[in-house]
Amino acid sequence: MVPGSVSRFWGGGLAAVLLLLTEMISSPVMAQTPPSAPFVKQPAPARDPNTIGIVTGSPEGGTLPLVNEIARVLAGGQETGPKGELALRVLPIVGRGGVHDIQDVLALPGVDMTITQEHLLTRLQESKELGDLKSKLVYITKLFNEELHLIAREDVRQISDLAGKPFNFGDYGGSAEAIARDLLRTFRVEVSEVHLGLNEAIEEMRQGRLAATAVLASKPAAVVEHVARGGGFRLVQVPYPAEATPYLPATLDHEDYPGLIPAGERVETVAAGTVLIAYNWPEKSGRYQLLGNFVDAFFSRFPEFQAARRHPRWQEVNLAAVLPDWRRFKPAERWIQTWQARQAGTGSTGSVPRSDTTGRMVPGGRDPETERLFEEFLEWREQRGKR
Numbered sequence: 001m002v003p004g005s006v007s008r009f010w011g012g013g014l015a016a017v018l019l020l021l022t023e024m025i026s027s028p029v030m031a032q033t034p035p036s037a038p039f040v041k042q043p044a045p046a047r048d049p050n051t052i053g054i055v056t057g058s059p060e061g062g063t064l065p066l067v068n069e070i071a072r073v074l075a076g077g078q079e080t081g082p083k084g085e086l087a088l089r090v091l092p093i094v095g096r097g098g099v100h101d102i103q104d105v106l107a108l109p110g111v112d113m114t115i116t117q118e119h120l121l122t123r124l125q126e127s128k129e130l131g132d133l134k135s136k137l138v139y140i141t142k143l144f145n146e147e148l149h150l151i152a153r154e155d156v157r158q159i160s161d162l163a164g165k166p167f168n169f170g171d172y173g174g175s176a177e178a179i180a181r182d183l184l185r186t187f188r189v190e191v192s193e194v195h196l197g198l199n200e201a202i203e204e205m206r207q208g209r210l211a212a213t214a215v216l217a218s219k220p221a222a223v224v225e226h227v228a229r230g231g232g233f234r235l236v237q238v239p240y241p242a243e244a245t246p247y248l249p250a251t252l253d254h255e256d257y258p259g260l261i262p263a264g265e266r267v268e269t270v271a272a273g274t275v276l277i278a279y280n281w282p283e284k285s286g287r288y289q290l291l292g293n294f295v296d297a298f299f300s301r302f303p304e305f306q307a308a309r310r311h312p313r314w315q316e317v318n319l320a321a322v323l324p325d326w327r328r329f330k331p332a333e334r335w336i337q338t339w340q341a342r343q344a345g346t347g348s349t350g351s352v353p354r355s356d357t358t359g360r361m362v363p364g365g366r367d368p369e370t371e372r373l374f375e376e377f378l379e380w381r382e383q384r385g386k387r
Helices: 014-026 064-075 099-107 118-127 175-186 198-206 222-228 286-300 312-316 330-349 368-385
Strands: 051-055 089-093 113-117 137-153 166-168 192-194 212-217 233-235 248-253 266-279
Touching: 051 064, 051 099, 051 286, 064 089, 064 286, 064 312, 099 113, 099 118, 099 137, 099 266, 113 118, 113 137, 118 175, 118 266, 137 175, 137 198, 137 222, 137 248, 137 286, 137 312, 137 330, 166 198, 175 212, 175 266, 198 212, 198 222, 212 222, 286 330
Parallel strands: 051 089, 051 113, 166 192, 166 212
Antiparallel strands: 113 266, 137 212, 137 233, 137 266, 248 266
């Protein structure tokens, strides 16, 4: 049984979820440019109040497996109602990635959250392309990094070899387009611009009509591993730019992609930080309460995401990390403050020795001291809820 307020059943079920999906599929697709008239987002249908939607980007991106893990972990351990309903159901929704997923959060009734890149949020806020995002969105937590993978034919040895050749940026407005465009501009490499899905791009590369394609995904990415099986491709080095950049230095190695990187070798590249953002629902609304229940369940059960069988990138997540200049969802901020106060109180009483990692929020499921502290917090929070 999930602790706290999530344990209440709010009705709904599989039929309601299917109806919700039908309505979202039949909704008009948003244009790539924002509408001129102000848009007021409406809540999801009241008949399914216990389902929260996370748009995950395209199937070729790297967030779909992680969002699927969120849905599975939070569904597990819940007691089901007579018709199989859950107190909290997380619904992964396949999107298009990049700016399109942010548009979906802003407009589609059944989409409450998405995982997006920090630099993309900053760029959209500065350009006001989608209006004032700081009034429309809040963040729940910073997450993991996504690495840029430049997959090329064997004859492309370095990034300068792409000059004048057909290069695939992926979908317009997709996750990889902005970072790939920025880097090529930084290195003064002009390419022939192509916009294809990954499967089409790989086929074009096999036929010799395309030199390379960009993929932004957390390593190890299944889509990149799949490409390696056919042979004839390589991962191209992306040097870290000397000038100021919103990106991070990163490396890919043989353990990440044994079919693409020889043993003992590494491929330099850059990475982008990601963040889980949500629509800024009114505080007294049902969707706000549902989002609060999600935070309670997600944060409370976070050690389960760091188990060895889960995606390795969960090990990097620090729930207390701050996204500068953006507002955190209030229930998420309160949860973290409560945890930090409890942790500080435990350390000051001398019951548990304080360490250099006390400021880190659930740093890793493999740390016995942190797990014990976290279990104590869960017991304390559960007892408080019974008063």
